[in-house]
Amino acid sequence: MxxxxxxxxxxxxxxxxxxxxxxxxxxxxxxxxxxxxxxxxxxxxxxxxxxxxxxNVDLAAMEPWDRVRWDHRQQVHAVMNSLRSGSIAVSHQSALMLHGLPIWGLELSRVHVTRLDGGSGGIVVGVQHHLGKLTEDELAVVDGRLVTSVPRAVVESACTASSFEVAVVSADAALREYRLSDEALARQLEQAQFWPGSTTARAAVRFGSRLSESVGESRLRVLLHDHGLPEPVPQVEFHDRDGFVGRVDFHFPAYDVVLEFDGTSQRRSAKRWPARIRLPDPQPSVRRETVARRSSSRGYLLDTWVLRPCTSREPTTRRDIPSRRAVSRGRSCLGGRACGPGRSWRTSRCRRRP
The missing domain is CATH 1.10.238 (Recoverin; domain 1)
Structure with a gap:
């Protein structure tokens, strides 16, 4: 041959x-x-x-989070090859991964499947077997594999997520990429009413927004919410007499402040972050980057904050987060050895200009 x-x-x-x-x-x-x-x-x-x-392929050129995603994808296909066809469906975060949705912060050390043959649940050789009844509407085929539908996978993974923030990231992405209706998610939440973790899932779905365009923007929304800051208006366009000026990620109209999440520098600093199961998407840090864009049609000054990944340490206390007063006045710490560009969140005490 x-x-x-x-x-x-x-x-x-x-x-x-x-x-x-x-x-x-x-x-x-x-x-x-x-x-x-x-x-x-x-x-x-x-x-x-x-x-x-x-x-055996060299994956050194891939970003750490892409390698984690690729390794889990291979594990999923290996598991499905090993088990009897039609007896299980890929579910939870493993299903989210096959659907092409972000899996930031989700536990990926095991492949998650739901049994369709009435077998017992539990962990068997690195595979988490879940029990549950699945209807035809809750199943789909991706890459030739039987998987749970996007609404089902979102609710499943939110119930097992380690935090509200992790659940929101997946919910936002599903709403954005698959244009999920509120009714579809509501039906899944009703079925999951008594599941462990269903409270987190309901809160994440209610908080979800299809206007968040990245993992970073979803996490920023949660950060603002957790620290009692005003709710911003996402994806706002500004125009003047000459036409379109630009579009910002978040706008605080009451304070004439806009926020931008800068995802490009996150890629540039990726080598500083070790590969781990929780994807290495670092906590953002704030740097005051440009002020002084006046929209002639609106007649006010917009303060712009650009969020970049933290390269030193992650915030651990509330004192490291800009206060409500700092947001309202557009004043954040702008320099110094402890709070310069690329550092962690700092307080609004420093008034040094860039």
Whole structure:
């Protein structure tokens, strides 16, 4: 049998399974048992789980959070290859990942599935088996795998999320990317009424907004909410007599203040953050970046804050968060060794101008 054809056939199978293939699929593609052992021994292939393999690829160029996502995706396909087809559905955060939604802060050390065959739940060989009744409307097929629907996966993962903030990130993304209706989420919340963690799920869905355009913006909304700051108006456009001026992430009309989340610098500083299961999206830090844009049609001055990732430490106390008075006056700490650009949140005591 032609070796090129064998490799091409297995590559086609693996390409539909995030690079994962089973021992049975390798044998069916023409590889012998000795060849499989040899490829594993010389490092061409690696073992994902028992009887499930993938080509050993260098992922050093990928961002840490992308590597975490890729590794979990491979684990999901390996698990689905190992279990009887139709007996389980990928669920919770594993389903969110297959649907292409952010999984920031969610626990990814295990693959999450829901049993459809009436089997028992629990943790088995790194797989969390959940019990629950799923209707046809609550199931979908993604990458050839049976998964729970987006509304179901959002509520499931919110119930098991470690915090309200983590649940809001997923809810915002689902509302934005899949245009979920309030009725669809309300039906899922009604079914999850007595689930552990359902209180967090209800609060996150109520707080969710399809106008948050990134993980950072969702987390910023929660940060403002947690510290009693005024609720901003998201995605506001400004115009003058000449037309469109710009669009801002958040606007506080009562204080003539706008907030911007800067996600590009988060990528630039990614090497300072170790890869871990909780995705390395650091706490934001505030730097006063430009003031002095006057909209001639509105006739007032807009103070602009650009949020950048923290490169020193994360805020630990309320004193590290700008106060309501600081927001209302547009005054935040603007410099100094302890509170300069790229540092953590600081108080509004310092009046130094950039």
């Amino acid at each position: 032609d070796a090129w054809w064998v490799n091409a056939r297995l590559e086609l199978i693996a390409g539909n399974q995030a690079g994962v293939f089973s021992r049975r699929q390798a044998l069916a593609s023409g590889f012998s048992a000795d060849q499989i052992v040899r490829h594993l021994r010389d490092g061409r292939w690696k073992t994902i789980r028992r009887g499930q393999y993938a080509e």
